[in-house]
Amino acid sequence: MSSTWNPSAAQGPGYGDTEDDGVPLPLAVPRWPEDAPPGPDFAAVRAEFDVPEDFPPDVLAEAERAAAAPDLPEFDATELPLVTVDPAGSQDLDQAVHLQRWHGGYLVSYAIADVGAVVRPGSALDAEARRRGQTLYSPDRRVPLHPTVLSEGAASLLPDQVRAAALWTIRLDADGEVRAVDLRRARVRSRAQLAYADVQARADAGTLPDPIALLPQLGTLLERAAAARGAIELGTPEQQVVRTEGGGWTLVARSDLPVEGWNAQVSLLTGRAAARLMLDGGVGLLRTLPPARPEDVARLRRLAPALGVDWPAGAAPGQVLAGLDVADARHAAFLEEAAALLRGAAYTPLDGTEPAHTGHAGVGAPYAHVTAPLRRLADRFATEVCLALAAGTEPDPAVRAALPELPALMAASDRRIRAVERAVVDATEAWLLAGREGAEFDAVVVDADGDRGTVVLQEPAIRARCTGTGLTAGSRVRVRLEEADVARRSVRFAAVAA
Template sequence: MKAVLDPDCVLAHGLAAIRSQYQVPPAFPQPVLEAAEIAARRIPGEHVDRTDIPFVTLDPASATDLDQALAIEASGNDLLLRYAIADVAWFVTDGDPIDAEAWRRGTTLYLPDGKASLYPPILSEGAASLLPDGPRPAVIFTVRVAPDGAVKLEEAERALVRSRAKLAYETVVDSELPPQFAELARRIALAEAARGASRVDPPEQEVARRADGGYALAFRARHPSEDQNAALSLAANLAIAEVLQAHHTGLFRVMAEPDAAAVARLRNSARAFGIAWPEALPLERFRDGLDAADPHQAALMLAIRRAGQGASYAPWSADAAPWHAAVAAPYVHATAPLRRLADRYVIRATLAVMNGRPVPDAVSDAFARLPKVMGRADALSGQIDRAVIDLAEAVILDGREGETFAAVVTDVDMRGARMQLSDLPVVTRIDAPGAAPGTALQVKLVDADPAKRALQFEAVGDGA
């Protein structure tokens, strides 16, 4: 997802500099494009016909790289989620030019002014995308969801599917979705609560024009259908993780809980925003009560999302059980193969074990190599996101030099004090000798430099 939305294109010059600095690929090499054109004409030959199932897709209105299509039906007291995932592996052969380029990229990179896709558009936005303009090859995962939200993968098969509609978060109405859509999402949320899961999905930041002609960082409210749709993906990824772990194979997404220092910083951020956080209330319970419709709470949700020790990938190992703290369960990435390299191999492994076949050697070998490749891609994506946020913060504060802001020091390290502005979702550093975490400050903006993506503040008094 893009870290910041920029509907008025006020970040254009700075974004061009970010693309250059981080060497965001501007296009695909010609051999990759030529191979993709040939692959796009490949006729499915190992897929059963499931075009009678009434699949629909649900994504942002502008999206054309559609990884997932959904259909839901009742089965006694259970619900059956049929989750069709783009069959990227049908178009990409191990070692071909498309595959080699995907290994170089690792993920799709998102910026406010566009993306650098993992695969050429003729595939990612055409032949492999689950668009509603004809049959598409897919892998259908059939997931049984019990009344308490427990999930079980019952089947995985290659199939031809036909999406009935390209639905959008912004405009979808309940009558366009399967009748059980909201109930399935509710069950998954119920199971999350029972496990003590702590996923946080903050709204996206957006550069918005103010009445005085300047700009501000605002938050775009999340649509309820976004969170419900995320629950479907979670259900599939949890069910797949359980199967792969039982078969001693797979590539897992793992993450540790935020450490004590991170929680202390978050408590100081809450204080900066004027949000009460009782000392005895643990983070996992506190964040469940945050409201994304409140700008200050939305900003704190964003801080919580960034406060973890970082998710990474790990192949199955007999020496360490895979665990994802935010999900509170073993977890994989399998539902976005058009955007993440790792998903293509997790899907291939799942198809194998669910159909009584050995996992291909090429997939097992990939599991050993992917953590480094995906880690590098995730790090690059994070650096770009941070640069975009720094740029947006500098742009919105440009011209406000001399103004005074309330702030709270969130933590102090060898680089000085880090502070959270109380009225803006801005975290930056300041030279404030002697300031301890939790110190309230009044700070003056000395300089906002969009070209350098930098802010400079000085303390002007006690903010208490």
């Protein structure tokens, strides 16, 4: 496989491109008719949802000027041996990390690309970033939030380059509890660009480089602490559109590597520290998610026995979900239903009066987005607020004035990205199956309601509607393809009678 697209890459650590990472992928890509069309038209999908692909000339010119003369901070942290951990081949590197021991606990140094040093409020770059909201990832191309001369150049934490960063220094005790936080602008220099699959292999072999040698230990500790806080992590496999060796496309299902979870915990730790800083300072932008509705928890608890899920008395939903095996069809169906627990994520501005709800149910604590400013608009403004609060000053009035506007901008961006992601997968599913009506496949029922449900094929990883009597969530069934309409991006199956 030569490339992999994961629709979650814009929101989190990202995913590597590998077939040898302990995650079950198809052993072979199915062969489709030689006269099949060359592939889904992803450009048409982007056009349909008004994705702004090209940057206006004034934005490009401003980016070139900013890249030629970046504003570097006075504080010099270039001797700190930071490294980045990202998907293979990434160039938009937001985060660099260094871990070491501290009084029986841990000292986390986390450098975040200082986008505020090159993108000023009120500038053409700022206006265009507000129009885009986030970097959008498609299988055939990435549509960046900022021009690549910045996002993959002068502002990216590429190895052996001196860059401006927001440097978080977080001290943790042996239990993973935060004891002290420092944040300041700094000059940094990453020593190496590491890829997830390689880091996982070295973690398994016990040969991780010094800057991240503690990552498995700290990541595991933070995961356990999150579960104890009641954090909810689904961990369901992602549908990924993958380019085949022959230049076509297929779909695979892939779960995170352990190292991706550990790396994400460092990011979540920083987001929790940022939220605490904002709440104490009375100003900022929180990422919130309300607690699961009691009726949704009750419904999931009633469903557990039927899907072979043990729910001990007193256990929180997050603790139950953490013990599931996504390879078990019944557990996968249970996780599908558990998605109902994570509804209502929003950006919540804070300025003077603390909002009624400040927590994030997925994290189990107040949380803010500050670790992906190259790829997400809100992070730049949240970071600017945190930098001011950490320095004991008031945030820039232009930054403060933007806070109430950001929730709507990010919500619009989220809607567009979700629509594009769904359309891309739907288009690929229909394209893969076009002309194969009547063919039968093995599948798992992940959701069922009477004679209608949703099934996931074992190979390729296609998810679609299915009709038939006796559909039961978590069961394995044989299904027949009834429809594969490329123009409508629609796929439909019917269960085959036993």
